[in-house]
Structures are given as structure tokens and as C-alpha cells.
Amino acid sequence: MKKKFLFLLIITIVAGGLFAQEPEQEADPIHTLTVDLGPTLVGIYFRNTGAILEGSGVDVFGFGIGLQYEQMVNDVASAALRFTYLGFGYGFSDSFYDASMDAGARLSCYSLEGHGRVYRGTFFVDGMAGLSYLLFNMSGSYSYYDDEEDRMIEDAISIVPSRLYLKLGVKIGWKFRFNGTGLVFEPSFGYYHGRGLGESLGMQLVRAFDESPGYASSYDAIFHVLERVVFVGGPRVSFGFGYTF
Numbered sequence: 001m002k003k004k005f006l007f008l009l010i011i012t013i014v015a016g017g018l019f020a021q022e023p024e025q026e027a028d029p030i031h032t033l034t035v036d037l038g039p040t041l042v043g044i045y046f047r048n049t050g051a052i053l054e055g056s057g058v059d060v061f062g063f064g065i066g067l068q069y070e071q072m073v074n075d076v077a078s079a080a081l082r083f084t085y086l087g088f089g090y091g092f093s094d095s096f097y098d099a100s101m102d103a104g105a106r107l108s109c110y111s112l113e114g115h116g117r118v119y120r121g122t123f124f125v126d127g128m129a130g131l132s133y134l135l136f137n138m139s140g141s142y143s144y145y146d147d148e149e150d151r152m153i154e155d156a157i158s159i160v161p162s163r164l165y166l167k168l169g170v171k172i173g174w175k176f177r178f179n180g181t182g183l184v185f186e187p188s189f190g191y192y193h194g195r196g197l198g199e200s201l202g203m204q205l206v207r208a209f210d211e212s213p214g215y216a217s218s219y220d221a222i223f224h225v226l227e228r229v230v231f232v233g234g235p236r237v238s239f240g241f242g243y244t245f
Helices: 002-019 038-056 201-209 213-231
Strands: 031-036 058-072 077-096 099-120 123-146 151-159 162-174 176-178 183-197 234-244
Touching (some): 031 183, 099 213, 123 213, 162 201, 162 234, 183 213, 201 213, 213 234
Antiparallel strands (some): 031 234, 058 077, 077 099, 099 123, 176 183, 183 234
8 A cells, every 4th residue: 555655656746747837937028118318418518518608698508318118029129219309509698788688599309210120139220210300499689778769679589490300310239138127228329310301490590580592501501510410410329228128
């Protein structure tokens, strides 16, 4: 009897070892939310560069941020949606004798981008197609005393030209995961190219100021650099910090 019991016990242990299921492994996370501080650094650079003017009554503004949601399609590819804001501006106020001036200008760029990535380990190649909306807000007022009318006169100005851009770009980078925490760090760099749609910002300013169309090229020369190198296109460096789940 004891031999039969011992035999059945051995069979049970062996069978249990053969047919017992292995514990399921946790699936790799497929969602990643990232905050990109690359545009923030550009905004800080603008802010610090313009700070040298603040002693002369000029207030300088600069800020940027990038937000991205990424989802893995399979083991080596993903799709992502990204929003970016970058803005820079200044304000000026002064008064002298019986007149005063308060004026300001701000360039703001809002971008919505679709991204596709291919991974090899932590390394990835990122292709982008998207839209950017560049807004130039210039406003102010000038007050002075009119001797003939014996009263203060105030002239105001508010001009808000804007333009839409199509853009394409490519970046390479790395996605580092901190095991057990869900935290990720994504450094990357690349280049974007944008193409403006519709009337240029320079031409819109010429119409607003009722100037000769010949002046448009002078304004566009300034906006061309800002569009192609800073706000819409140009070199891109990203420092993404996020969470994957």
C-alpha cells in the first residue's frame, strides 16, 4: 500500500512539473507620453538674448514646449502625434514730456505633427509631416497732447498677420527606458523644412501699413530667417522626458 502511495505521489509531482504553465510575462508597454524641452531651451535662449535690452524699458518674452503621444504598432515601428509651441516677443513702454508710448510684438508658432518611427534597439529614425501656424501680433498705443484741441490724443495700432505652413522633416535619436519605473529619456536631432501657403507675412504688413508693395521684400527678408531656421524649419534638437505604459 505504501509503495502504491509513493508511486502515485511521484507520478503527480512529475506530471505537475511537465504540464504546469509558466507564469505569463508582462507585455512590453506600447504607449508613451513625452514632454520635449528642446523648444523650451530655444525660448530661454531668446529670453536671455533679449534681456540685455530690458534696462532701456523693454520687456522680453520667450517660451517653448513640445508634447507627444506615441503608440507602438509592432515590435519595431510606432506612430506618434505631437504638438509644439514656440513664442518670442517684446514690449516697450516710455513717456516723455507730454507724450507716452506703449507697444509690443510677439511671434507665436503652433505646430501639429504626425510622426512615424522605426526602431532598432534603442535607436530610431523618425519621419514627420505636419502643419505650422505662425502668428505675428503687433499692437500698441501712442498718446500725446494736442495744443490745438487742448486735449490728449491716443492713436492705437493692432496688426495680426498670420500664415500656414506645410512641413516635412526627419530625425534620429534614442529611446532609453529606466527599467521598473516606466520613465523614458529621448534625445534626438534632425532637420525640418517648411513651405508657406498663401500671402507672405511681409506682404500682409505692407497692406496693413498701406505702404508700397516694394517694401514687402524688406519685411520678408527678416521673416524668411525666422520661418526657415527657427519657428517652422531648420535644425531640430529634442530632449524628451516621459512615461511609458
